[in-house]
Amino acid sequence: MASHCITIVDYGMGNIGSVVGALKFLGVESVVTPDPEQVQMAQSLILPGVGSFRKAMEKLRSTGLDQAILEAVEKKGGAILGICLGMQLLGAASTEDGESSGLLLVPNRVDRFTTDTSNPTKIPHVGFNSVQFSDREGLFSDLPEKADFYFVHSYRMLQEDLKGRTAICDYGGEFLAAFETGRICGTQFHPEKSQTNGLILLKNFIEMVSSC
Amino acid sequence: MTEKFENKVSWCQNCLNMSTRPRIKFDDRGWCNACQWMEEKKILDWKSRKQELMETLDRFKSKSGGFDCIVPVSGGKDGSYVSYQLKHQFGMNPLAVTVTPALSLELGDTNIKNYIDSGYNHIQISPDAYAMKVLNRQGFVEKGFPYFGWLIAIQAAVVRLAVNLSIPLLFYGEDGEVEYGGSTESKNRAMYDIDYMKRIYMEGGYEKVLTSSGLSKSELYFFLFPTDQEIQGKELFITHWSYYESWDPYRNYLVAKEHCGLQEAPESNTGTFTNFAQNDQALYALHTYLMYLKFGFGRATQDAGIEIRRGAMTRDQAINLVRLYDGHYPEEFIEVYLKYYEMERDEFEGVLNKWANKELFKKLNGRWTPTFRVE
Amino acid sequence: MLKKRLIFTLFYDQGAFMLSRNFRLQKVGNMDWLQNNYNFSKVAFSIDELIVLDVSRAKRDLHEFCRNLKTLSQGCFVPISAGGGVRSIEDAKTLLRSGADKIVVNTPLFEIPSLITNLSAEFGQQCIVASVDAKMETGIGYQVWIKNGSQCVGGTLNDWIKKLSQYPVGDLYLNSMDRDGTGQGYDMTILNELPDDLPMPLIMSGGAGHYNHLSQGLSDKRIDAVATGHLFNFLGDGLERSRKELINKGFHLPVWDHRRAESLKILYSGDSH
Numbered sequence: 001m002a003s004h005c006i007t008i009v010d011y012g013m014g015n016i017g018s019v020v021g022a023l024k025f026l027g028v029e030s031v032v033t034p035d036p037e038q039v040q041m042a043q044s045l046i047l048p049g050v051g052s053f054r055k056a057m058e059k060l061r062s063t064g065l066d067q068a069i070l071e072a073v074e075k076k077g078g079a080i081l082g083i084c085l086g087m088q089l090l091g092a093a094s095t096e097d098g099e100s101s102g103l104l105l106v107p108n109r110v111d112r113f114t115t116d117t118s119n120p121t122k123i124p125h126v127g128f129n130s131v132q133f134s135d136r137e138g139l140f141s142d143l144p145e146k147a148d149f150y151f152v153h154s155y156r157m158l159q160e161d162l163k164g165r166t167a168i169c170d171y172g173g174e175f176l177a178a179f180e181t182g183r184i185c186g187t188q189f190h191p192e193k194s195q196t197n198g199l200i201l202l203k204n205f206i207e208m209v210s211s212c
Numbered sequence: 213m214t215e216k217f218e219n220k221v222s223w224c225q226n227c228l229n230m231s232t233r234p235r236i237k238f239d240d241r242g243w244c245n246a247c248q249w250m251e252e253k254k255i256l257d258w259k260s261r262k263q264e265l266m267e268t269l270d271r272f273k274s275k276s277g278g279f280d281c282i283v284p285v286s287g288g289k290d291g292s293y294v295s296y297q298l299k300h301q302f303g304m305n306p307l308a309v310t311v312t313p314a315l316s317l318e319l320g321d322t323n324i325k326n327y328i329d330s331g332y333n334h335i336q337i338s339p340d341a342y343a344m345k346v347l348n349r350q351g352f353v354e355k356g357f358p359y360f361g362w363l364i365a366i367q368a369a370v371v372r373l374a375v376n377l378s379i380p381l382l383f384y385g386e387d388g389e390v391e392y393g394g395s396t397e398s399k400n401r402a403m404y405d406i407d408y409m410k411r412i413y414m415e416g417g418y419e420k421v422l423t424s425s426g427l428s429k430s431e432l433y434f435f436l437f438p439t440d441q442e443i444q445g446k447e448l449f450i451t452h453w454s455y456y457e458s459w460d461p462y463r464n465y466l467v468a469k470e471h472c473g474l475q476e477a478p479e480s481n482t483g484t485f486t487n488f489a490q491n492d493q494a495l496y497a498l499h500t501y502l503m504y505l506k507f508g509f510g511r512a513t514q515d516a517g518i519e520i521r522r523g524a525m526t527r528d529q530a531i532n533l534v535r536l537y538d539g540h541y542p543e544e545f546i547e548v549y550l551k552y553y554e555m556e557r558d559e560f561e562g563v564l565n566k567w568a569n570k571e572l573f574k575k576l577n578g579r580w581t582p583t584f585r586v587e
Numbered sequence: 588m589l590k591k592r593l594i595f596t597l598f599y600d601q602g603a604f605m606l607s608r609n610f611r612l613q614k615v616g617n618m619d620w621l622q623n624n625y626n627f628s629k630v631a632f633s634i635d636e637l638i639v640l641d642v643s644r645a646k647r648d649l650h651e652f653c654r655n656l657k658t659l660s661q662g663c664f665v666p667i668s669a670g671g672g673v674r675s676i677e678d679a680k681t682l683l684r685s686g687a688d689k690i691v692v693n694t695p696l697f698e699i700p701s702l703i704t705n706l707s708a709e710f711g712q713q714c715i716v717a718s719v720d721a722k723m724e725t726g727i728g729y730q731v732w733i734k735n736g737s738q739c740v741g742g743t744l745n746d747w748i749k750k751l752s753q754y755p756v757g758d759l760y761l762n763s764m765d766r767d768g769t770g771q772g773y774d775m776t777i778l779n780e781l782p783d784d785l786p787m788p789l790i791m792s793g794g795a796g797h798y799n800h801l802s803q804g805l806s807d808k809r810i811d812a813v814a815t816g817h818l819f820n821f822l823g824d825g826l827e828r829s830r831k832e833l834i835n836k837g838f839h840l841p842v843w844d845h846r847r848a849e850s851l852k853i854l855y856s857g858d859s860h
Contacts, residue, residue, distance in 0.1 A: 524770025
C-alpha cells in the first residue's frame with residue numbers, strides 16, 4: 001500500500017481536526033501547516049474553511065499562502081481539494097462582505113443564495129441534502145446516483161461554464177455542490193461530516209493524487 | 213449436545229421469557245403466558261375489578277381510626293405504590309410492614325426511611341437473625357434459594373402479624389406467577405391463602421426446610437404461619453393489588469419516586485440495566501444469579517420483559533441488553549456472602565456448581581458459561 | 588430538499604456516560620464501555636448528528652470533557668454538537684477545537700442572553716443549538732427548567748419559545764423532562780406550545796424508546812429531527828435497525844451505505860487493525 005501524504009492548509013479558519021480525523025480513518029497521513037514554503041512544495045493540498053470569504057482571503061494574502069497555493073497547483077501541477085469556504089476561495093470572487101477576489105483557480109463567482117418570495121428558503125443552507133453527479137467517475141466514483149452530504153453555508157457557486165465533473169444540489173434553485181476540473185476539486189459540502197459518502201469522496205481524492 | 217438442547221430451549225417471541233422457566237406456557241404464536249396476560253389486561257374489565265376493590269375496602273375500612281389493612285413494603289417501588297394508593301386514593305389506613313432482610317443495603321435502608329418519612333405508619337419485623345441465617349443457608353444449599361428464610365418470613369411473619377393484630381386485609385403487590393410467566397391459576401382470583409403461598413411461592417419446600425433446620429419453635433416464631441387453630445374464627449383476606457388494578461412496575465416506580473422518596477442506585481444493578489428495583493438486599497443478586505444458573509435467564513431478562521410488555525422497548529432491542537448483562541457473576545458481593553454463610557470459597561462455588569444446569573452451561577475459566585445464545 | 592435527522596445524545600458525567608430518567612442519572616459506563624460494549628463507532632454510522640452534553644451536577648471539568656469529546660469525534664463523521672456549562676466564548680472555542688461543530692446552550696438562554704448574541708456573532712448563528720427543558724405542571728401548563736432541570740424559570744414554555752425564536756440560534760432542541768428516559772414516546776402535545784412559524788429547525792427529545800416513537804416524531808411536519816439518549820434501548824444494532832426501517836418506510840433521512848465504513852477503514856489501513 002503506497003503511503004500517501006496530504007497537506008492541509010492551516011490559515012486559522014476551518015475545522016481541521018475533523019478533516020485530519022477522516023483522513024486518519026482512511027489510513028492516510030496528513031500534514032497540517034500554516035507555512036507557505038511547505039504548502040508550495042505539496043503535491044496534494046486540502047483547503048478547508050469556515051467563516052467569511054473576505055477574512056479568509058485577507059489571511060491567505062497576508063501570509064503569502066495564496067501565492068504558495070497557486071505555485072503548488074498552477075506551476076507544479078499539484079492537486080487541491082477545497083472544502084466548503086475552501087471551495088469558494090478557489091473561485092474568482094465573492095460578494096460576501098463586499099466584493100473580494102479569490103484564488104481564481106476556477107472562473108466561477110460566489111454569491112449569496114437568493115430567496116424568492118414565492119418560494120422562500122431559509123439561509124444558511126444547513127443540513128443533509130441530496131446531490132446529483134454529472135457522472136460517477138473520478139472524484140465522484142463509487143457514489144450512489146443521488147447521494148446525501150452535509151451542507152452549512154449561506155453563499156454558493158453556480159455551475160456557470162465550468163468544465164469538468166460537476167455535482168449539483170437544489171436548494172431554492174440549483175447550485176454547484178462539488179466539482180473536479182483537472183486536478184482542482186471543490187466540495188461545498190463537508191465530506192468529513194457526511195458519513196460514508198464523504199469518506200468515499202475523500203478516498204477518491206486520495207486515489208487521484210496518488211497516481212502521479 | 214448443545215445442538216440437541218438448543219432445539220429444546222426457546223424464547224417467547226414477544227418478550228424473552230425462556231422455555232425453561234417453571235410453569236411457563238406458550239401459545240401458538242410462541243408468546244408466553246406473561247405476554248398473553250399483558251394482552252388480556254388491555255381488555256379486561258378493570259371497572260368491575262375496581263368495584264370489587266371498593267367493596268372489599270368498604271368491608272374492612274376502619275370506623276374507629278385503627279389500621280384496616282397491612283401492606284408489606286421493602287422501601288421499594290411496589291409496596292410504596294400500593295400503600296400510597298390505599299392511603300391517598302382510597303382513604304384507607306394502611307399499616308406498612310417490613311421484614312428485615314439479611315445483608316440489607318444502604319440504599320435500601322435509605323429508601324425505607326424516606327418511605328416512612330413520606331407519611332406512613334410502619335412496623336419493622338426483624339426475625340431472629342441466626343434463625344434467618346440458618347434458613348437462608350439451608351435454602352441456598354438445598355434449594356438454590358439464597359434467601360429462603362427471608363422469603364418465608366415475608367409471608368409467615370406478615371400473616372402472623374395480621375392475625376395477631378386482627379387486621380385481616382393483607383395486600384401484597386403483584387402475583388409474580390401471573391405477571392411474569394408462571395402459573396396462571398390465580399389470575400382471576402382475588403384471594404389466595406397460606407396453602408397457595410406454601411405451594412407456589414415456596415415451591416413446596418416450606419415444611420422440609422423448617423423441620424430440618426434444627427431450630428426451635430421459638431426461634432422460628434416469625435417463620436411459622438399461624439396454625440389452623442390460631443386462625444380459626446379469625447378473618448384473613450390475603451390478596452394482590454395486581455388483581456384489582458393493571459400491574460405496571462414502571463408506573464409504580466414513577467409514583468414511588470414522586471411521592472415516597474424513592475432513590476435509585478447510581479449505577480445499573482448487577483446483572484441488569486435498571487437501577488430502580490430491588491435495591492434492598494445484597495442476596496438478591498445471588499438469587500438472580502442462581503436463577504440464571506438453574507434456568508438460563510437472569511435479572512436482565514426479567515427487566516427486559518417488563519420493558520417490552522409496557523411498550524418501552526422491542527424484543528430486538530432487548531436481546532442486545534440480555535446478551536450483554538444477563539447472568540453477571542456477583543463478584544462485588546462474594547466476600548460478603550462468604551462471611552454471611554460462613555463458607556469458604558470452595559464450598560460456595562460447590563453450591564453454585566450443584567445448581568448450574570449442565571445442559572445449559574459449561575465451565576470455562578472457572579465460570580459457568582452459557583452454551584446457548586439468546587435468540 | 589433538506590433531510591430530517593436522527594440524532595443520538597450522549598449524557599456525560601465526570602468521565603462516565605449516563606442514562607437519564609426524568610433527569611435522574613444512572614451511570615452506564617465509561618469511554619471503554621461505550622466503545623466496546625456499545626460499539627459506538629458502529630452506532631456513529633447510523634446517526635445524522637451527535638449531541639454530547641456534560642450534565643454533571645458536580646463542578647464540571649471542561650478539559651476532561653473535551654478529552655472525551657476528541658475521542659468520540661475521531662470515529663464520528665457527522666456534525667457534533669457539544670455543550671453543558673458553556674458560559675463564555677472561551678468555553679465555546681475550547682469545545683470547537685475539540686471536535687464540536689456546534690455549541691449547545693441551555694441556562695445561558697435564560698440567564699445570560701447577551702452570551703447568545705456574542706456566540707452567534709463570533710461563530711455564526713448555525714453554530715448555536717438552543718436547548719430547552721420543559722416540564723408540565725398541572726394547573727399551570729408547560730414550564731421551563733434550567734441548570735440540569737433543577738430550577739424553574741418563571742413564565743410559560745409558550746412565551747419563552749416565542750422569545751427564543753427571535754434569538755440568533757441555529758436549532759431548537761426541545762426536551763420533555765416528563766418523558767425523559769421513560770421509553771413512553773415523545774410528548775407530542777408539547778408541540779402545541781410552538782408558534783406556527785418557528786424560524787429554526789426543531790429537534791424533538793425526551794421519551795423515545797424504540798422505532799415507533801422515532802417514526803411518530805418524524806411523521807410530524809413540525810419536527811425536523813428526532814433525538815434519543817437511551818443508551819440501553821439502542822444498544823447493539825438497535826439504532827441501525829431503526830434507521831434502516833425508517834428509511835424503508837420512506838422517511839426523509841440522509842442515505843448512505845453504513846456497511847462501507849468497515850471496508851473503507853481497511854482499504855488504506857491494511858492490517859493495522
